[in-house]
Amino acid sequence: MSIPASGDRINYSLRPAKSVERKMLKDIFSSLHPFGSVSEYKYIGFGSKYFSDFKLFHRALHINDMISIERDKENSDKYEFNKPFECVQLELGESNDVLSRMAFKKKFIAWLDYDTAINKGMLVDIEILIENLYPGSIILSTFNSVPFRIVKLQEEFKDEDSTHSELLRKKLKNLVPSEFVPRDIPKKKLASPQVYSSVVKLIFENKINSALLQKNAALSEQEKWKFAQLVYFNYKDGADMSTLGWIFYQNKDLESFNNCAFNSLDFYKNATDPYQIDIPNLTIKEIRFLQESMPLPEGEIDREKIPLKIYSDEDVFSFSKVYKYFPNFMDIEIA
């Protein structure tokens, strides 16, 4: 039985949270200029047949060196046909294999936009990218963060006595090399994507730390590599998804890193709690009206202007976070 490529299931263009995420990432990437012109980066992504990220980053950031990794070798003609620009190069194969044979030669932005739960292949991709770092490179990893339910784990391990936390640890040790699984997994709220994704985040961080430790072993203080988390998004177009992103630089580039001033973007997240992208369910008329009250003065809702009967607090706050990036209908992609 063959598993359909994810492109057959969902049109990425129509996923509003994903669309907001892409535009936020574009703003993050725009801040990279202290490391050199953003257009000089290599972009590595999983374009599927929609290439939404490629279109945005080529148009908005003028990146010309673009590589789309496509595992669905059998339908390569289809992906080749759908390539939006000449400068996008299609590389067929599993990401581990494609990255293994790729010649890097310059700084890159690699968005590993998986649609599955964390697995060891994702950590291998990170390892390979770290082997090939140039200062100012960015690695992003999107993964399915639907929490493993306790009942499912009990069934899987035929164990009804262990706690959710213990079972989850066992499950994760089956998914990735066990040394990367944290010993202290929270005991509470493990059914929430926020808590579960924070555990997965620790696994990624353990992997990155260990890879950098090795890479740095013989390097001088100025040459030693560091990483900083840039984004930690949680969102839900259908399934719960999370995106983690990090920038890598050497101690000697600290000034360039500081000059990027990532913290001026309000979705920049170097902390442990995620930035939630929620798309409120509003009509066009509601959106137009609500937009006139944006940004919220001092973060407060003026109920004289924004009627409570039409807009819930939650919708207003969610909208205030994403309105600049909100998909509008003029934005429909026809080319």
Next chain:
Amino acid sequence: MNEKISAAPTKDFFISMLTRDISLLSSIIDLVDNSIDAAVATGDYVGKYVEVKLSDSQFEISDNCGGISLNAAENYAFKFGRPTDAPPSPHSVGRFGVGMKRSLFKIGANFSVVSHHSDSSFQVKVDVNEWMNEGGEWTFDIENIPPNSDKGTSIIVKNLHQSVANNFVDSVFTELLIETIEKAHYKIIKQGFEIRVNDVTLELKDIEIFSSNDIGISGKEVTFDEITVTIKAGIGERDYHAGGWNILCNNRLIEKENKGKLTGWGLDGIRAYHPDFAFFRGIVEFSSEDGIDLPWNTTKTGVDTDNPVYLSTLVHMKNVMRPVLELLKDRAKEKESFDKDLIDETPINDALNRPTKESLFEVAIPTKFLRPQLELVTQEITHRRISYNVKDGILQEVKDSLGAGSNKKVGELTFGYYVENEL
């Protein structure tokens, strides 16, 4: 009470500890290393030689590599441990200040070292048992002798330890010694240095790879302070034993054909060594003026895995080997598809079937790993299987009605009937 306890080691304890960690084979190679270092110092290998002779009564090693200077003899060669203020011997193999003494103690109980150097000629004669009985004095007597026009060193060890004498008359041991020195000193032999063991002149053992217009090597050169590291990997003849990584420090091979985690196999997404990878040839050359920072253990029989330079290098080794292993995986796939008649061309296997071979040491590092592409299997799926269960009674009835001999036939005929009458 304020008395001091003497913590000075006794000589016999010291010797037994010193010789425990080294094999007889390694101690002989250590002495060969010393001759090579002396030749390096003269700046030229051509016409230089070292000769080893083994018998059940004595061990002899002699060279024409310039001898030991009096200063070196007094301050390093016969001293245990190398003083920290010792001048570095550029690109030398010996560095730890235990080599010669350890080797001599390992082999026998009576040794003499005769050296003719341009600045002096001397000899040191030691009866180890007497020396141990002398107690506290940690000195060797050095005696000036008339100079000789041939500059070099010659060492004779007598009163061999019993197990050593047994090995020296064993032809298998001699063969092993020859093979090990041939591999360990490949680069030196290639540059014209001559090594003889029991009158056998050692041969050049190269690491050869395929190199042509469609297949190349993968590689990198990196530096860590004073240390330069050259990493190369390519494709050689299929040979399960010869596959793997070879590690050299200042031209001396310290790790041969390694196929384990030490060199990245089975780590971080790289598959463990496997017959499909028997084509893999890798070399890592560490080079530094000062040998102390190089990642070798003191017996020069392996890598010091905690050495920071080695740790950082391993990251690059993994990176260099990935594309080569990727190609070897594709080669196996290509062969499988060809054997199943799914593809007509085998560009990868063809590239490995040509005589063009080069020494991996000689090939320059390219910017990109050149390789033939794997031909994609684009066979369309024309048939699919369906299967289902039906009640036995009705199946027998249909079977009889059709006159079919098997359940499979029943399925095919009933499906055909539907296609004919309903579509």
